[in-house]
Amino acid sequence: MTGAFVSFRHYLSYFRRELAICVVGTALSVALVLTIATLLDAAVISIRGQFDALGRNTLSIIPHLDNRHIQGGPPPKLTAGDMAAIESRIGGLSFVVPSLRVNSYRPVDLRWGVRRLATTILATEEDYRRILAMDMADGRFLSAVDAARHSRVAVVGSDVPPLLGMTAPVVGRDVEIAGQLFLIVGVMQPQSQLTQSGRNNFVLIPFDVGRSLIVAKGEPNIEIIAQVAQPGATDHVATQIAQLLRLRHEVATQAEDDFLIVKSEGLIGRYERFSQGLYTLFGSIIATCLLVAGFNVSGGITVIVLQRIPEIGIRKALGARDRDILVTLMGEVSVLLTAAALMGVLLGFVTAHVAGLVFPVLVLSFDPAVAAATAAAAVLTGLAGAAVPVRAAARLEPMSALKGTRDLMRRGPFRGGE
Numbered sequence: 001m002t003g004a005f006v007s008f009r010h011y012l013s014y015f016r017r018e019l020a021i022c023v024v025g026t027a028l029s030v031a032l033v034l035t036i037a038t039l040l041d042a043a044v045i046s047i048r049g050q051f052d053a054l055g056r057n058t059l060s061i062i063p064h065l066d067n068r069h070i071q072g073g074p075p076p077k078l079t080a081g082d083m084a085a086i087e088s089r090i091g092g093l094s095f096v097v098p099s100l101r102v103n104s105y106r107p108v109d110l111r112w113g114v115r116r117l118a119t120t121i122l123a124t125e126e127d128y129r130r131i132l133a134m135d136m137a138d139g140r141f142l143s144a145v146d147a148a149r150h151s152r153v154a155v156v157g158s159d160v161p162p163l164l165g166m167t168a169p170v171v172g173r174d175v176e177i178a179g180q181l182f183l184i185v186g187v188m189q190p191q192s193q194l195t196q197s198g199r200n201n202f203v204l205i206p207f208d209v210g211r212s213l214i215v216a217k218g219e220p221n222i223e224i225i226a227q228v229a230q231p232g233a234t235d236h237v238a239t240q241i242a243q244l245l246r247l248r249h250e251v252a253t254q255a256e257d258d259f260l261i262v263k264s265e266g267l268i269g270r271y272e273r274f275s276q277g278l279y280t281l282f283g284s285i286i287a288t289c290l291l292v293a294g295f296n297v298s299g300g301i302t303v304i305v306l307q308r309i310p311e312i313g314i315r316k317a318l319g320a321r322d323r324d325i326l327v328t329l330m331g332e333v334s335v336l337l338t339a340a341a342l343m344g345v346l347l348g349f350v351t352a353h354v355a356g357l358v359f360p361v362l363v364l365s366f367d368p369a370v371a372a373a374t375a376a377a378a379v380l381t382g383l384a385g386a387a388v389p390v391r392a393a394a395r396l397e398p399m400s401a402l403k404g405t406r407d408l409m410r411r412g413p414f415r416g417g418e
Contacts, residue, residue, distance in 0.1 A: 123210020
């Protein structure tokens with residue numbers, strides 16, 4: 001073991017470039033794997049948390065543009081009357097909540113003083129918070145009292161105050177929507193923006209107040225979200241809703257529905273398959289990084305071994321066995337790779353911390369077990385890559401090695417003597 005450390009000092013003196021290639025390559029591979037692992041795990045946990053809060057028994061009912069409407073018929077529409085019919089005639093529902101995107105009917109900006117902000121303005125009710133699966137950062141959510149009084153109040157996403165230049169406290173300030181003043185009563189906690197761009201840039205207002213902002217003939221088009229009380233009854237309730245809406249919309253028997261019912265269970269299933277694909281992709285990235293690191297170590301060690309062939313020849317002429325040469329060289333490589341892997345773990349930790357500052361909505365956790373496993377895999381892969389040139393060098397005949405590096409390179413460095 002002492003010989004290995006003496007040779008390691010020899011490395012530092014004479015093989016700086018080759019050492020730098022091996023160390024940097026291995027350290028960067030470890031750091032890259034750990035950074036991707038940390039970000040991927042945080043993103044999957046964040047998205048999974050949103051789906052878990054939504055549950056597997058939520059139905060989203062949206063208008064569906066079929067061939068009849070494309071060919072000039074009236075556009076499909078879901079109205080507040082449809083929602084009221086679902087509430088009164090369909091049993092087994094925990095809640096039914098509307099969602100009306102005011103921006104779809106007129107260009108509406110959010111104003112605060114001289115500042116203007118393009119944002120999503122959504123008119124809804126108090127149960128919509130259960131759909132968002134988001135907590136309040138400050139203040140409160142929309143309430144039944146707001147709906148009953150037609151109060152002009154607003155709940156804003158976490159990105160809205162900084163985009164408008166607001167400083168705390170935000171709750172209690174007035175903003176202007178479509179020429180009318182709205183009192184901010186709450187600010188939502190931020191959500192992951194890896195799942196949807198601009199997710200935290202929105203304003204929620206009471207449903208009836210939002211309807212009054214729309215200048216259009218007839219009822220505005222809405223999305224209806226319903227939660228089934230018993231998860232096992234989701235398919236049955238969805239069938240009942242479909243039959244009711246077909247009857248209300250006077251859809252012919254053989255005609256296609258002019259609405260879509262999207263089940264959260266199906267979305268969760270697609271997400272689970274997507275996350276499995278992500279993990280498969282991550283496994284491929286790990287394998288590629290480690291393979292590149294192994295080739296990098298193999299190339300660097302080959303260059304070092306070539307320059308040490310005369311030294312190996314002298315040691316073998318003095319009685320060193322193949323096993324002695326092999327243990328010494330592999331010991332040196334082990335020290336080198338361990339140091340590189342530890343540097344990679346440290347670099348990965350720093351990179352993950354920086355990523356946490358870039359994506360503050362993600363809860364990043366640096367897993368020591370993953371770090372240890374990655375470092376061990378990098379060391380083992382590097383040893384496997386170094387084993388080929390080291391084993392070939394250990395099997396050289398003394399006279400063949402003593403002829404010198406140049407002659408051996410001309411003949412093929414690891415052919416041995418004849």
